[in-house]
Amino acid sequence: MTRALIEIDDADDPRIAAYRDIRERDLVGRQGRFVAEGRVVLNVLFSTSRFAAESVFLRENRVAGLGELIARIPADVPVYVAGAAVMDAIAGFEMHRGVLAVGRKPDTDGAALLDALPRSALVVALSGIANHDNMGSIFRNAAAFGAAAVLLTEDCCDPLYRKAIRVSVGAALKVPFARFAEAEGLAEALDARGFSLLGLSPRGTQDIADVRRADRQALFLGSEGDGLSAELMHRLPTARIAMMEDFDSLNVAAASAIALHRLWRAGA
Numbered sequence: 048m049t050r051a052l053i054e055i056d057d058a059d060d061p062r063i064a065a066y067r068d069i070r071e072r073d074l075v076g077r078q079g080r081f082v083a084e085g086r087v088v089l090n091v092l093f094s095t096s097r098f099a100a101e102s103v104f105l106r107e108n109r110v111a112g113l114g115e116l117i118a119r120i121p122a123d124v125p126v127y128v129a130g131a132a133v134m135d136a137i138a139g140f141e142m143h144r145g146v147l148a149v150g151r152k153p154d155t156d157g158a159a160l161l162d163a164l165p166r167s168a169l170v171v172a173l174s175g176i177a178n179h180d181n182m183g184s185i186f187r188n189a190a191a192f193g194a195a196a197v198l199l200t201e202d203c204c205d206p207l208y209r210k211a212i213r214v215s216v217g218a219a220l221k222v223p224f225a226r227f228a229e230a231e232g233l234a235e236a237l238d239a240r241g242f243s244l245l246g247l248s249p250r251g252t253q254d255i256a257d258v259r260r261a262d263r264q265a266l267f268l269g270s271e272g273d274g275l276s277a278e279l280m281h282r283l284p285t286a287r288i289a290m291m292e293d294f295d296s297l298n299v300a301a302a303s304a305i306a307l308h309r310l311w312r313a314g315a
Contacts, residue, residue, distance in 0.1 A: 050117050052110065055129040058136035063127055065149045066104050068139045069209065081207040083148045083220070086116055091217030093119040098150045098220055100124050106134050106145025113146070150220075152207055157225035157233075160196055161240055167262045168195040169310055172237070174230040174279070175270035176203045176299065183214025184300030185268070190218035192304075192311035197224040198233055198265075230267070230279055237265045244283045246275050247306050249296045251287030255306050258286050260313035266306055271299055 055063055069082060080101070083092050092100060093116070103126045105113065110128060120126060135141050164170065171189050176182050182204050189197050197206070203226070205211065206219040227233040234244055243261030247268055267283060269275035275283075288297060288305050297305070 052126050052128045055127050058133050063137055066137050079152050081150050082209045084213050085144050086146050088217040089148050091220045101149045104147040109145045155225040157227050160225040164195050170196045170265045172198045172233055172265050172267045173203050174200045179204055179208050179211040180214050181300045182206055183211040185303045186215040186218040186222055188304040188307050189222050192307040197222055199226050200230050201226055201228055246279055246283040246285045248274050248285050249287055251285035253286050254289050255286040255309050260310050268299055268303055
């Protein structure tokens with residue numbers, strides 16, 4: 048049966064209010080909702096049971112090439128379609144991709160997520176990651192190298208921010224995550240559940256290539272400028288990524304890729 052599409056010809060139509068002024072609302076929040084953008088990301092959204100979608104909004108000239116995606120959308124999720132001018136007026140800028148969905152953020156319980164992790168698990172613990180490009184890239188790396196979860200302190204930015212989801216290529220919708228009040232408490236919670244903890248820093252005491260991966264392994268990453276706190280650096284075993292002597296650090300997303308690849312291979 049052909050999927051019924053709902054045509055929108057008025058930028059003020061209340062049915063698509065959730066998509067209005069996307070960039071401005073990125074900054075102020077969406078009261079428990081998030082916007083997913085792009086065909087790859089929406090394919091992830093509709094292939095996971097972790098998130099529920101409220102609606103989909105498509106540019107009419109994209110519909111013909113989205114048959115497989117549209118077939119995945121549950122029957123109770125409305126699919127709105129508009130021409131380029133109307134969609135751009137709603138979004139507040141030119142929507143080149145023309146493939147959007149609004150989803151609902153689930154309630155997450157950090158302790159419950161930790162308790163549900165498998166006996167053998169690699170997890171990523173983030174402290175103070177404030178850049179959405181870095182957040183999205185870290186989630187992408189976590190998915191690529193088999194991380195069972197990403198654990199974030201409250202001072203981290205939102206993985207479900209539109210740009211973070213897009214940069215993650217949908218991995219932020221795939222890899223389970225939860226927030227914790229602060230890094231020291233997160234370290235204690237992981238330690239109590241038998242995780243071996245490792246902080247990654249240019250000041251690390253051993254080369255990441257020499258680290259022996261534990262069955263339950265947690266990798267801690269800090270912000271670009273300050274890195275991990277002095278308290279964590281004192282508490283955790285630490286590792287560094289070897290590089291040229293006249294250069295001291297990598298972007299945190301690039302560093303996460305190298306370290307996670309090393310730990311993933313060491314656990315294979």
